[in-house]
Amino acid sequence: MQELDQMTKEERLERMRHSAAHIMAEAVCEMFPDARLGIGPPIDTGFYYDFELPRTLTLEDLPVIEEKMRERIESNVPFEPSQIGRDEARERFHDQPYKLDLIEGIS
Numbered sequence: 001m002q003e004l005d006q007m008t009k010e011e012r013l014e015r016m017r018h019s020a021a022h023i024m025a026e027a028v029c030e031m032f033p034d035a036r037l038g039i040g041p042p043i044d045t046g047f048y049y050d051f052e053l054p055r056t057l058t059l060e061d062l063p064v065i066e067e068k069m070r071e072r073i074e075s076n077v078p079f080e081p082s083q084i085g086r087d088e089a090r091e092r093f094h095d096q097p098y099k100l101d102l103i104e105g106i107s
Contacts, residue, residue, distance in 0.1 A: 017042030019079070020069075021049050027068035028053070031061070038098045052098070 004012055021040035028051055029035050038050025084092070086103060093099035 014042045017047040021047040023069050023072050024065065025049050026072055027065045030068055031064065036098055037096050039102065
């Protein structure tokens with residue numbers, strides 16, 4: 001994996017946005033343990049994540065999600081980009097049908 005100091009500004013921004021999407025997914029899954037995860041890519045203007053939740057998010061949910069994200073970031077628990085094989089991915093996401101569909105679609 002490429003070191004941050006060897007990346008362009010755009011590459012670092014993409015990495016940061018990708019990480020933020022993962023942190024947001026953690027926060028949402030903490031609030032909604034039965035959440036089903038779709039995709040959460042970085043995009044030119046930020047990032048997003050597709051979820052299937054037991055209910056629609058409300059405006060009141062957003063500061064709660066934001067606070068959970070802040071707590072995760074401030075915990076300084078490191079996480080690193082990694083690549084895993086298809087079998088490990090299936091095991092990790094065995095209870096996430098949309099992720100399993102994505103895994104099966106990867107050649």
